[in-house]
Each structure stands twice: as C-alpha cells, then as structure tokens.
Amino acid sequence: MEVKILLSGVMIAAGWLSYYLFGRQLLFNFQTAYPLIRQMNETQEGLIAPGAKNYTTVSVAAMGLMSAIVCFLVLRFCPLYLKICFAAGAVVCAVMLWNKITPDNRNMFDSFCSAYCKFVPDDELRLAMYNRKPSQMKLRLHDMGLSTAFIPEFKKE
Numbered sequence: 001m002e003v004k005i006l007l008s009g010v011m012i013a014a015g016w017l018s019y020y021l022f023g024r025q026l027l028f029n030f031q032t033a034y035p036l037i038r039q040m041n042e043t044q045e046g047l048i049a050p051g052a053k054n055y056t057t058v059s060v061a062a063m064g065l066m067s068a069i070v071c072f073l074v075l076r077f078c079p080l081y082l083k084i085c086f087a088a089g090a091v092v093c094a095v096m097l098w099n100k101i102t103p104d105n106r107n108m109f110d111s112f113c114s115a116y117c118k119f120v121p122d123d124e125l126r127l128a129m130y131n132r133k134p135s136q137m138k139l140r141l142h143d144m145g146l147s148t149a150f151i152p153e154f155k156k157e
Contacts, residue, residue, distance in 0.1 A: 008085045011078070015089025022067040023094060027101040029060050032108045033116070039150035047146070052119035104152045109134070 033056045040048040074086050103109050110132040117129035122144070128136035138148040 004081070007082060011074075011082045011085035012089035012092075014074075015086035015091075016093045017089075018067070018070045018086075019090040019093040020097075022063045022070070023090065024097055024101065025063045026060060026067070027097060028108065028111070029056050029063070031101050032103050032112055033059075036103055036109075036112055036150060037116070043141075043147050043150060044144075046121065047125075048116065049119040049121060052116050055116075055119070103150075106154050109152060109154075113137075 034053075037048055037052050037056065074083060078086065101108055103112065113129040113132050117126050120126040120129055122140070125137060125140045125144075128140055134151050134154065137151055141148045141151075
C-alpha cells in the first residue's frame with residue numbers, strides 16, 4: 001500500500017514536470033509566439049523574418065512529439081490509478097500556468113524578445129529586443145513610422 005502511495009506521488013510530480021517542460025512550451029508557442037509574429041507581420045511585412053514562424057513550427061512539432069511519447073508510455077505501462085495521478089499533475093500545472101503565458105506577461109514578452117530577436121532584420125530593433133527594452137523598441141518603431149500596437153504596456157517596476 002505504501003508503495004502505491006509513493007508511486008502516486010511520483011506520478012503526480014511526473015505529470016506536473018512533463019507538462020511544465022513540454023506543455024508550457026506549446027502554450028508559449030500558441031499564446032505568445034505565433035500571435036506576436038502575426039502582429040509584427042501585420043505591422044510591416046518583413047519586420048520579422050519568415051524563419052521565425054518556421055522556428056516556432058519546429059518547436060511545436062518537437063514538443064508535441066515529446067508530449068505524445070510521454071503520454072504513450074504512461075498510457076501503455078501504468079495502471080489506471082497512476083494514469084489518473086499523472087493527469088492530475090498535468091492539470092494542476094496547466095491551471096497554474098494558463099494565465100501567465102500571454103504576451104501581456106512581462107516575462108513571456110521578454111522570453112519572446114530574447115528568442116526571436118535573431119529574426120529581426122533591423123539592427124536597432126534587434127538590439128532593443130535582445131536587451132528586452134520595450135521602450136527602445138517603441139522608439140525604433142516610431143522612427144520607422146510603424147505602429148507599436150503589438151508591444152504591451154507594462155507597469156513600471
């Protein structure tokens with residue numbers, strides 16, 4: 001009985017960890033990366049290179065494959081109570097992260113800027129994204145005569 005309880009706890013932790021590693025990246029791609037890439041392309045074609053969308057698509061495929069492998073292993077080799085524990089851990093992690101992974105969250109916007117600055121052809125805008133400075137990004141976009149609508153307003157910290 002004690003072993004079953006310990007295994008249940010391990011599976012809850014494993015479900016939480018697998019969602020944190022793979023599901024969080026999928027959420028980031030669908031809720032932050034793709035929308036910001038689309039908004040940047042709507043602002044001006046070529047503001048961000050087409051490789052950014054390809055990069056995100058590869059990330060989605062890799063994370064989807066890893067999630068599928070983990071789910072297959074759990075579904076194939078675990079008894080029902082461990083499957084339920086694994087799913088419970090994943091659901092807890094999903095609930096914890098759901099509202100945090102949006103472009104309006106400063107950490108997620110900064111993560112986008114750090115990862116996708118290499119796809120921006122304009123040197124000054126790329127440097128502002130690399131340094132995670134939304135105010136400098138807005139200044140550069142104003143200098144270029146473009147809209148800054150895709151850059152969220154953050155509270156002063």
